[in-house]
Amino acid sequence: MHFLRSAIFSLLAGTSLARPGSQDKISTAKQARAAGYALKEPPLTTPWTDKVGTDPWPEYPRPQMQRSQWQNLNGVWQYQNASSLAAVQNPPFGQDLAQDVLIPSCLESGLSGVQGEYMIYSWFSTSFKVPKDWHGQSILLNFGAVDYEATVFVNGKKAGFHRGGYFRFTLDVTSFLKPGQQNELLVFVHDPTDDGDYVIPIGKQTHRPSHIFYTPCSGIWQSVWIEAAPQNHVSGLDIDGNMEGQVNMTVHTSSANITTSVQVVVHDGENVVATYRGPTNQPFQFKVDSPKLWSPSSPNLYNITVTLGKDQVQSYTGFRTISKGTVDGVVRPLLNGEFIFMFGTLDQGFWPDGIYTAPTKEAMVYDLQMLKSLGFNMVRKHIKVEPELFYRACDELGLLVIQDMPALRPIQSRTLPNCTSQTILPNAAQQAEFSRQLEVLVNQHKSFPSIATWIIYNEGWGQLTDYYPEFELTDRVKQLDPTRLVDSTTGWYDHGAGDFSDNHHYANPQCGTPFYSTSSSPYDDTRIGFQGEFGGIGNNVSIEHLWNNQNAINTINQTYEIDITLDAWNYRSHLLLSELQDQVRLFSCSGGVWTQTTDVEGEVNGLMTYDRRLSRVDEDQWKADIQGLYDAAAARSNGTMSS
Numbered sequence: 001m002h003f004l005r006s007a008i009f010s011l012l013a014g015t016s017l018a019r020p021g022s023q024d025k026i027s028t029a030k031q032a033r034a035a036g037y038a039l040k041e042p043p044l045t046t047p048w049t050d051k052v053g054t055d056p057w058p059e060y061p062r063p064q065m066q067r068s069q070w071q072n073l074n075g076v077w078q079y080q081n082a083s084s085l086a087a088v089q090n091p092p093f094g095q096d097l098a099q100d101v102l103i104p105s106c107l108e109s110g111l112s113g114v115q116g117e118y119m120i121y122s123w124f125s126t127s128f129k130v131p132k133d134w135h136g137q138s139i140l141l142n143f144g145a146v147d148y149e150a151t152v153f154v155n156g157k158k159a160g161f162h163r164g165g166y167f168r169f170t171l172d173v174t175s176f177l178k179p180g181q182q183n184e185l186l187v188f189v190h191d192p193t194d195d196g197d198y199v200i201p202i203g204k205q206t207h208r209p210s211h212i213f214y215t216p217c218s219g220i221w222q223s224v225w226i227e228a229a230p231q232n233h234v235s236g237l238d239i240d241g242n243m244e245g246q247v248n249m250t251v252h253t254s255s256a257n258i259t260t261s262v263q264v265v266v267h268d269g270e271n272v273v274a275t276y277r278g279p280t281n282q283p284f285q286f287k288v289d290s291p292k293l294w295s296p297s298s299p300n301l302y303n304i305t306v307t308l309g310k311d312q313v314q315s316y317t318g319f320r321t322i323s324k325g326t327v328d329g330v331v332r333p334l335l336n337g338e339f340i341f342m343f344g345t346l347d348q349g350f351w352p353d354g355i356y357t358a359p360t361k362e363a364m365v366y367d368l369q370m371l372k373s374l375g376f377n378m379v380r381k382h383i384k385v386e387p388e389l390f391y392r393a394c395d396e397l398g399l400l401v402i403q404d405m406p407a408l409r410p411i412q413s414r415t416l417p418n419c420t421s422q423t424i425l426p427n428a429a430q431q432a433e434f435s436r437q438l439e440v441l442v443n444q445h446k447s448f449p450s451i452a453t454w455i456i457y458n459e460g461w462g463q464l465t466d467y468y469p470e471f472e473l474t475d476r477v478k479q480l481d482p483t484r485l486v487d488s489t490t491g492w493y494d495h496g497a498g499d500f501s502d503n504h505h506y507a508n509p510q511c512g513t514p515f516y517s518t519s520s521s522p523y524d525d526t527r528i529g530f531q532g533e534f535g536g537i538g539n540n541v542s543i544e545h546l547w548n549n550q551n552a553i554n555t556i557n558q559t560y561e562i563d564i565t566l567d568a569w570n571y572r573s574h575l576l577l578s579e580l581q582d583q584v585r586l587f588s589c590s591g592g593v594w595t596q597t598t599d600v601e602g603e604v605n606g607l608m609t610y611d612r613r614l615s616r617v618d619e620d621q622w623k624a625d626i627q628g629l630y631d632a633a634a635a636r637s638n639g640t641m642s643s
């Protein structure tokens with residue numbers, strides 16, 4: 001969301017392939033403690049708050065690399081505040097921690113049972129038994145995501161460390177385990193968010209929530225699970241399927257320096273459509289003849305079985321090609337060789353009961369189904385990375401994803417003792433860590449067919465001003481993933497990097513137009529004309545649909561525009577969508593992002609309220625207006641094309 005620079009400175013200071021029976025019962029120790037956990041009433045609930053219970057997120061969490069022998073460690077764990085970073089030197093082994101906590105969750109959420117503030121240093125513990133029939137195999141401990149740094153101890157020994165709040169990591173804990181006994185898992189989490197001088201990828205999280213900046217998330221906010229695999233096992237899969245039916249695949253293994261062969265079988269339902277034997281740890285290619293292509297209107301997917309010795313994992317792909325080309329003289333994004341007008345919402349992925357963690361998978365998919373049913377063909381995942389099941393749902397539903405890198409803290413300043421103002425920007429080490437995590441984002445997510453575009457910088461947040469790092473970051477992203485487009489800077493400081501000329505403007509769009517406002521750049525016709533954000537019109541609601549926090553309510557009047565009634569809000573929506581349609585017809589607009597899917601805290605500009613209980617949209621009108629955009633785009637693409 002675009003906001004005035006003066007305001008910035010005042011900001012100071014899936015479908016599981018695993019057989020249902022294969023998941024062993026949660027250990028009895030965990031069940032006994034479940035009685036001590038209680039939901040803390042959040043400032044606003046959703047229809048799913050009371051459905052979470054003490055067995056949250058039971059689904060297999062990694063849809064593109066599924067193993068059948070797994071055990072979910074989600075449930076009630078113990079939690080205790082720690083005093084400082086030094087506390088990690090003195091772990092509370094073998095002790096009961098102060099209180100119960102639900103995993104996965106954000107400690108700041110009602111669902112965690114803690115709902116705290118400034119959760120900077122924390123301990124988490126649980127215990128688990130490894131099933132007897134896993135004997136002789138490697139035991140892998142997986143975390144979907146921990147915000148921000150995790151130090152993991154198993155049975156009193158340090159098993160690993162991970163930095164980065166949005167990414168999956170796996171530890172081989174075989175040598176730390178005690179067969180047949182309870183194993184103690186203790187995790188120290190450090191999450192500075194925007195404390196002090198920290199400049200780390202945080203997206204919209206802040207310790208000082210205000211209007212477009214929200215409550216932070218700390219802790220183990222995605223699923224934790226163990227699984228069994230042979231010593232040499234598949235550790236990662238890169239899969240790309242294109243419109244010619246070519247599959248480009250790399251099977252990474254735990255013994256990365258040994259090259260052996262793997263077998264790959266591609267299925268369409270019961271039918272095997274391709275079988276191939278390739279080497280490990282290097283790219284190989286093979287072909288599927290005349291595949292059914294993937295697109296938003298026909299989201300065809302193919303299952304893939306990968307076998308490495310005794311290890312077998314299930315995955316999938318979709319066949320599609322994302323590129324850009326000139327159609328009737330205008331640079332356009334292409335899907336399977338044709339201009340696709342990408343129209344979606346700014347999707348924050350915040351929940352009043354779970355903050356970053358959707359209460360259930362059903363809740364998470366509900367938002368996507370709502371968008372799909374209105375005719376959106378895209379979603380811009382805004383400076384947050386979701387659990388992998390989110391991308392799986394987009395693959396299945398047929399929703400393209402524009403994926404943002406989680407931003408560093410926005411441009412803020414602090415007042416120095418000599419009364420001068422200093423801008424808080426990343427130093428060289430912080431910039432290097434941002435680049436490293438950008439690479440992890442791309443590498444961990446590049447196999448989801450629905451992802452069409454990567455965004456590096458949002459509205460200049462954390463973007464260095466003394467040189468233009470977006471050029472080298474764009475090159476790096478294209479090197480890691482040559483199959484996607486890159487929107488290097490969405491809004492504000494565009495110096496010509498990447499595939500998009502992306503404008504942000506509220507409320508009215510300025511998409512590929514010969515007019516622009518001074519906070520953005522003029523349309524550059526060598527790149528794709530795009531409206532990365534517009535809309536954002538607000539409509540206040542009664543207290544039972546509001547995030548009931550007085551500070552947040554006090555910021556509602558910072559919304560660009562408040563429409564008093566829903567009729568007025570829909571009337572304004574219609575005008576803004578019609579304007580965008582004009583810009584498709586008359587100028588060079590290739591897609592847009594409406595702000596936003598839902599209200600969040602003090603922002604009341606969603607298609608739905610924050611609790612997802614009230615929709616503002618006049619469905620017939622919105623469906624017609626969205627279809628109007630696609631029709632206008634189709635009329636413009638009726639002619640010759642060159643790539």
Ligand SMILES: *[C@@H]1O[C@H](CO)[C@@H](O)[C@H](O)[C@H]1NC(C)=O
Nearest residue numbers: 081082083084116117118119
């Ligand atoms: C956690 O401990 C620190 C240091 O003892 C203290 O400053 C902070 O207030 C505590 N936080 C919570 C949420 O209890």
Ligand SMILES: *[C@@H]1O[C@H](CO)[C@@H](O)[C@H](O)[C@H]1NC(C)=O
Nearest residue numbers: 238248249250283285480482
């Ligand atoms: C296959 O993918 C890798 C990246 O995973 C890329 O470097 C390579 O160029 C691709 N090969 C082909 C033939 O597309």
Ligand SMILES: *[C@@H]1O[C@H](CO)[C@@H](O)[C@H](O)[C@H]1NC(C)=O
Nearest residue numbers: 232253254255256257258259
């Ligand atoms: C492969 O690397 C491992 C350590 O990761 C080492 O122990 C082993 O000797 C290496 N094997 C070969 C064939 O280089």
Ligand SMILES: *[C@@H]1O[C@H](CO)[C@@H](O)[C@H](O)[C@H]1NC(C)=O
Nearest residue numbers: 017267268269270301302303
């Ligand atoms: C992929 O496998 C899942 C689970 O077995 C099944 O539900 C789905 O229909 C399969 N899809 C295809 C295209 O084979």
Ligand SMILES: *[C@@H]1O[C@H](CO)[C@@H](O)[C@H](O)[C@H]1NC(C)=O
Nearest residue numbers: 415416417418419420421422
């Ligand atoms: C104020 O202090 C900062 C930091 O010490 C220094 O870099 C800056 O030059 C000072 N400005 C003035 C006007 O003295």
Ligand SMILES: *[C@@H]1O[C@H](CO)[C@@H](O)[C@H](O)[C@H]1NC(C)=O
Nearest residue numbers: 540541542543546553556557
């Ligand atoms: C929005 O509505 C709430 C009550 O639902 C009220 O307290 C608040 O003052 C209103 N704010 C604005 C800007 O209308």
Ligand SMILES: *[C@@H]1O[C@H](CO)[C@@H](O)[C@H](O)[C@H]1NC(C)=O
Nearest residue numbers: 550553554555556557558559
């Ligand atoms: C918004 O509301 C707050 C508290 O209700 C008030 O202090 C502030 O002056 C208002 N701001 C504007 C721009 O109306």
Ligand SMILES: *[C@@H]1O[C@H](CO)[C@@H](O)[C@H](O)[C@H]1NC(C)=O
Nearest residue numbers: 631633634635636637638639
């Ligand atoms: C595309 O061009 C053809 C031939 O000129 C015409 O018949 C058709 O109506 C056009 N379609 C659209 C959507 O403008």
